[in-house]
Amino acid sequence: NAGVTQTPKFRILKIGQSMTLQCAQDMNHNYMYWYRQDPGMGLKLIYYSVGAGITDKGEVPNGYNVSRSTTEDFPLRLELAAPSQTSVYFCASSYNRNTEAFFGQGTRLTVV
Amino acid sequence: ELKVEQNPLFLSMQEGKNYTIYCNYSTTSDRLYWYRQDPGKSLESLFVLLSNGAVKQEGRLMASLDTKARLSTLHITAAVHDLSATYFCAVDLAGNMLTFGGGTRLMVKP
Numbered sequence: 014n015a016g017v018t019q020t021p022k023f024r025i026l027k028i029g030q031s032m033t034l035q036c037a038q039d040m041n042h043n044y045m046y047w048y049r050q051d052p053g054m055g056l057k058l059i060y061y062s063v064g065a066g067i068t069d070k071g072e073v074p075n076g077y078n079v080s081r082s083t084t085e086d087f088p089l090r091l092e093l094a095a096p097s098q099t100s101v102y103f104c105a106s107s108y109n110r111n112t113e114a115f116f117g118q119g120t121r122l123t124v125v
Numbered sequence: 126e127l128k129v130e131q132n133p134l135f136l137s138m139q140e141g142k143n144y145t146i147y148c149n150y151s152t153t154s155d156r157l158y159w160y161r162q163d164p165g166k167s168l169e170s171l172f173v174l175l176s177n178g179a180v181k182q183e184g185r186l187m188a189s190l191d192t193k194a195r196l197s198t199l200h201i202t203a204a205v206h207d208l209s210a211t212y213f214c215a216v217d218l219a220g221n222m223l224t225f226g227g228g229t230r231l232m233v234k235p
Contacts, residue, residue: 055213
């Protein structure tokens with residue numbers, strides 16, 4: 014049982030490049046989330062999904078896109094990377110809103 | 126807009142001492158979570174508090190929720206070095222959208 018798996022762990026992007034952060038969970042959780050954590054700060058919600066085919070914006074969605082074609086996978090896409098997107102990105106999942114979220118190990122992204 | 130504030134932001138304490146971390150939030154909610162984060166690591170769930178008056182304990186940590194006061198506390202009893210980490214509270218306002226506090230960085234010194 015791997016839990017929540019994120020890839021890659023580290024990435025350096027040039028301004029204007031695109032990339033997809035991968036997230037997969039094997040716990041059959043309905044809810045999945047993407048957060049970003051800037052240095053010394055708490056987490057901010059980018060997007061979330063309550064099930065396959067359903068996604069919604071969080072607090073800071075600009076510059077990102079998501080899709081949820083399966084229960085297991087919830088990729089996060091950055092289309093035109095900007096230095097302001099330098100952060101650590103965490104994917105999380107939960108069974109429902111009354112249970113705790115389990116977090117992946119994070120992806121450290123630097124945009125230069 | 127929901128705001129979640131933790132205090133203190135930084136706490137240095139000696140082993141064996143007791144202390145409390147406070148989490149205040151601005152809008153009614155009956156779902157609050159506590160997480161621990163070690164440096165460079167992911168978040169680990171500590172407590173899930175789902176109703177007014179909820180109290181949960183695990184080892185030297187005890188969390189409580191007062192929804193009327195919009196306040197949760199994380200109490201540390203007889204701190205040990207292994208508890209050094211950053212602790213976050215998170216409030217679920219609209220369902221599925223956790224808003225995190227800024228975190229409390231705890232250092233426990235021998």
